[in-house]
Amino acid sequence: MASLTRRGLGGLALGCAALAPLAARAQPAWPARTVSIIVPYSAGGATDILARKVAEGLSNALGKTVVVDNRPGAGGTLGTALAANAKPDGYTLFLGQVSSHGIAPNLYTELRYDPVKSFVPIVSVETIPNIVVVNKALPVNSIDELIAYAKAHPDTLNFASSGTGASTHLSGEMFKSMAGVTMTHVPFHGSAQAIVSVMGGQTQMIFDNMPSAYPYVTAGNLKALAVTTLKRSPQAPDLPTVAESAKSADLSNYDVSAWFGLFAPANTPRPIVERVNAAVNAMLKEPGFAKFIVENGGAPEGGTPEDLGRLVDTELTKWKAVIERAGVPKQ
Amino acid sequence: MDVITNLAFGFEQALTWSNLLYCAIGCVIGTMIGLLPGLGPLATISLLLPLTYSIPVNGALIMLAGIYYGAQYGDSVSAITMKIPHASSIVACIDGYQMTLKGRTGLALFTAGVSSFIGGTVAIVVLAFLAPLLGQVAFLFGPADYFALMLLGFVCVSLVTTGNLLNGLAMCLLGVLLGQIGTDLESGTLRFTLGLTPLADGVSVVSVALGCFGIAEICRNLDAREERTPFNGKIRLMPSWPEFKRIIPSALRGSVVGSVLGILPGGGPVIAQFAAYAIDKKVSRYRHEIGSGAIEGVAGQAAADEAAARTSFIPLMSIGIPENAVMALMMVAFIIKGIQPGPNMIAKHPDLFWGLVASMWIGNCFLLILNVPLVRFWLSIFKVPYTVLFPSILFFCCVGTYSVNNNLDDVFITAAFGLLGYILMRLSLDPAPLMLGFILGPMLEENFRRAMLLGRGSFRVFVTQPISATLLAFIGVLIAVQIAYAVARRRSGGPQPGHGERDAPEPVAVVETPGVPAASPR
Numbered sequence: 042m043a044s045l046t047r048r049g050l051g052g053l054a055l056g057c058a059a060l061a062p063l064a065a066r067a068q069p070a071w072p073a074r075t076v077s078i079i080v081p082y083s084a085g086g087a088t089d090i091l092a093r094k095v096a097e098g099l100s101n102a103l104g105k106t107v108v109v110d111n112r113p114g115a116g117g118t119l120g121t122a123l124a125a126n127a128k129p130d131g132y133t134l135f136l137g138q139v140s141s142h143g144i145a146p147n148l149y150t151e152l153r154y155d156p157v158k159s160f161v162p163i164v165s166v167e168t169i170p171n172i173v174v175v176n177k178a179l180p181v182n183s184i185d186e187l188i189a190y191a192k193a194h195p196d197t198l199n200f201a202s203s204g205t206g207a208s209t210h211l212s213g214e215m216f217k218s219m220a221g222v223t224m225t226h227v228p229f230h231g232s233a234q235a236i237v238s239v240m241g242g243q244t245q246m247i248f249d250n251m252p253s254a255y256p257y258v259t260a261g262n263l264k265a266l267a268v269t270t271l272k273r274s275p276q277a278p279d280l281p282t283v284a285e286s287a288k289s290a291d292l293s294n295y296d297v298s299a300w301f302g303l304f305a306p307a308n309t310p311r312p313i314v315e316r317v318n319a320a321v322n323a324m325l326k327e328p329g330f331a332k333f334i335v336e337n338g339g340a341p342e343g344g345t346p347e348d349l350g351r352l353v354d355t356e357l358t359k360w361k362a363v364i365e366r367a368g369v370p371k372q
Numbered sequence: 373m374d375v376i377t378n379l380a381f382g383f384e385q386a387l388t389w390s391n392l393l394y395c396a397i398g399c400v401i402g403t404m405i406g407l408l409p410g411l412g413p414l415a416t417i418s419l420l421l422p423l424t425y426s427i428p429v430n431g432a433l434i435m436l437a438g439i440y441y442g443a444q445y446g447d448s449v450s451a452i453t454m455k456i457p458h459a460s461s462i463v464a465c466i467d468g469y470q471m472t473l474k475g476r477t478g479l480a481l482f483t484a485g486v487s488s489f490i491g492g493t494v495a496i497v498v499l500a501f502l503a504p505l506l507g508q509v510a511f512l513f514g515p516a517d518y519f520a521l522m523l524l525g526f527v528c529v530s531l532v533t534t535g536n537l538l539n540g541l542a543m544c545l546l547g548v549l550l551g552q553i554g555t556d557l558e559s560g561t562l563r564f565t566l567g568l569t570p571l572a573d574g575v576s577v578v579s580v581a582l583g584c585f586g587i588a589e590i591c592r593n594l595d596a597r598e599e600r601t602p603f604n605g606k607i608r609l610m611p612s613w614p615e616f617k618r619i620i621p622s623a624l625r626g627s628v629v630g631s632v633l634g635i636l637p638g639g640g641p642v643i644a645q646f647a648a649y650a651i652d653k654k655v656s657r658y659r660h661e662i663g664s665g666a667i668e669g670v671a672g673q674a675a676a677d678e679a680a681a682r683t684s685f686i687p688l689m690s691i692g693i694p695e696n697a698v699m700a701l702m703m704v705a706f707i708i709k710g711i712q713p714g715p716n717m718i719a720k721h722p723d724l725f726w727g728l729v730a731s732m733w734i735g736n737c738f739l740l741i742l743n744v745p746l747v748r749f750w751l752s753i754f755k756v757p758y759t760v761l762f763p764s765i766l767f768f769c770c771v772g773t774y775s776v777n778n779n780l781d782d783v784f785i786t787a788a789f790g791l792l793g794y795i796l797m798r799l800s801l802d803p804a805p806l807m808l809g810f811i812l813g814p815m816l817e818e819n820f821r822r823a824m825l826l827g828r829g830s831f832r833v834f835v836t837q838p839i840s841a842t843l844l845a846f847i848g849v850l851i852a853v854q855i856a857y858a859v860a861r862r863r864s865g866g867p868q869p870g871h872g873e874r875d876a877p878e879p880v881a882v883v884e885t886p887g888v889p890a891a892s893p894r
Contacts, residue, residue, distance in 0.1 A: 083418075111418070111777075112779070114777060115572040119572075196828065199825075205560045225825060229557075230557065240511050241510070241512065241513070243514040256715065336710070337707070370560060372560040
């Protein structure tokens with residue numbers, strides 16, 4: 042199975058080479074050396090874990106080592122700028138996410154990259170929903186009850202987040218403005234501390250990434266009310282979406298996910314982009330990889346480079362509106 | 373009884389040949405990075421993580437854990453011999469280095485090794501008997517309680533200061549200011565970054581510690597042009613019996629402090645060392661000697677950072693919450709192996725937890741051998757002449773700083789702190805309180821603002837939370853006692869001219885300034 046896929050990929054690459062002889066002559070045998078995937082966060086986060094898994098799969102598919110290069114700093118914008126300005130020779134790839142290609146461009150006034158012009162999209166890898174989880178003592182069991190509670194007890198609810206400007210923060214802001222309720226945002230350094238505060242009852246709720254929050258739901262330490270995507274999660278099919286479960290307010294457009302996609306610096310040769318795209322698409326169909334993603338609460342994506350490009354466009358527009366409506370100060 | 377059967381089960385896991393080997397490898401690597409100035413466990417573990425993909429999860433965990441606590445074991449060595457600290461052995465630069473200057477390097481190293489052994493042993497007992505219970509402690513502490521705890525830390529400033537107290541306070545406040553550099557957590561505003569992107573995430577504790585202590589010390593040595601090597605081939609390791617007796621109580625106190633602080637998220641070895649040092653300076657029978665090369669000044673902190681490193685596994689194993697960056701990496705190791713960390717890890721994966729606890733006992737014995745009798749072999753690295761040694765130390769400092777974020781700018785930041793440290797040293801200002809302010813300041817501010825946010829702007833949260841109220845009351849009593857003591861001493865010492873007069877105002881000045889924020893919440 043694996044060897045068949047690899048042979049198929051080789052054929053695809055050959056086909057591409059025939060179609061684009063110029064590029065093929067410039068890059069006779071890519072990859073000739075180690076390829077690195079830049080991750081703009083430190084080792085240990087969701088992006089890093091996914092990148093390491095993708096690197097492992099790409100190493101097998103390409104026959105050369107693929108390594109993860111952690112470049113944390115300035116809310117992920119440091120590493121993103123580094124990738125944007127890297128040599129477009131196919132040896133530097135970038136694992137972009139909702140932050141680098143959705144939120145940050147709307148939040149930071151001085152970015153050293155353009156999410157659209159500095160990159161070529163390769164392939165969408167995974168989307169992870171956020172889930173709305175509350176402290177067990179909070180007397181609500183659904184999104185409707187949460188809205189009713191918030192309206193009956195104004196200015197008592199606090200929602201924790203993994204940091205100002207993170208998707209966990211903006212999910213809450215988006216919910217506030219769409220449902221018309223007031224809640225106080227309490228930022229923490231990372232989601233671990235934030236979850237502890239929800240369990241300890243200092244804050245009442247969090248819109249956290251599913252992988253980090255869901256284990257506490259299954260263990261009975263926290264209550265989950267809904268997922269923030271339009272589709273239910275394959276890992277928790279019984280958990281409704283925010284959009285479908287709100288009757289008292291119109292939340293039908295409420296759709297937030299942490300998504301991850303592979304990018305390369307702009308002007309990276311098209312054959313390389315297509316070869317990596319094909320490799321990742323094949324990888325996403327392997328049962329082992331798909332299982333890894335689903336077990337971590339995500340959904341495997343895949344598709345063409347253009348699909349990822351369209352996703353970036355919609356996300357940029359969406360977060361622009363959320364940030365303006367919520368009045369989050371620009372940095 | 374349960375614990376005994378569980379431990380037996382754990383030893384069954386840990387005593388296989390392969391796991392013994394992983395434990396030994398972890399301890400040796402840990403000791404090496406502990407000895408090398410500048411390198412820390414975080415960078416090493418993230419480099420070695422890919423190597424663990426192919427080994428079983430139990431062995432991988434045992435090896436990575438060995439690297440972490442092994443590094444804490446030997447981390448005092450470079451601080452004692454060369455005044456080059458790791459983040460968790462800053463305090464060892466005070467008394468440990470003084471002991472070296474007095475030619476008692478061997479005794480200091482022996483003390484650090486044995487104290488680490490004691491700290492490790494106490495922490496393992498805590499892990500084995502109390503881990504499932506203690507995981508819950510994290511939930512009890514809210515922002516107001518952390519604020520009170522950090523404030524208690526600030527009251528300790530007077531205790532880690534060696535010279536003039538007023539200077540110590542000034543240095544502490546300078547540390548607080550340095551800690552403000554970076555992005556504000558709540559508003560996302562950049563503070564004191566001078567428009568420089570590398571400063572957007574603030575300055576790392578590694579840069580400040582290496583710069584202010586290590587690089588400054590190297591410059592001073594070059595300056596003095598004196599032919600002194602940190603290790604001249606002959607060291608006397610074994611202490612005399614009275615000396616050995618002094619290690620025990622101090623190491624036990626440090627173990628308890630370290631075990632407690634290790635459990636609290638955000639605590640861990642870096643803070644534990646300061647707390648242990650401060651307590652020794654307050655209650656030890658030899659407290660008057662601390663600061664000028666006392667055994668207690670080394671024993672307490674070495675035991676505390678080792679104990680804290682081990683008990684920091686408790687939040688990860690019992691509630692699935694990593695409490696510091698190294699533990700977050702351990703969590704990645706789990707996730708990549710297909711184990712989802714979360715509550716009930718101990719119940720769901722007993723082989724992992726008890727195997728780890730048992731491997732810690734074994735690791736403790738490995739480390740004692742590696743660090744006490746064999747330390748002289750490790751130290752022979754330093755027999756090379758200064759002209760070679762200095763550049764290589766600086767090289768390792770650069771590698772160490774670079775490896776934290778893979779960022780070259782951090783090396784320049786460290787160099788800038790080296791200059792600052794050199795200036796401070798020329799002015800005879802002590803950098804230890806600066807480090808304390810730098811570490812505690814941002815945590816104090818963050819928790820204060822978070823508590824005020826939750827309290828909707830009312831100071832009442834600080835007295836309605838039981839833990840916070842108790843700690844604040846304790847701080848109040850501490851200050852009152854100090855003032856009463858100082859007043860009484862001034863009265864009785866009034867007729868005598870001289871040092872009685874000069875000493876008296878200082879404790880007052882020290883206890884009052886940290887007391888200002890304490891008074892406002894009420």
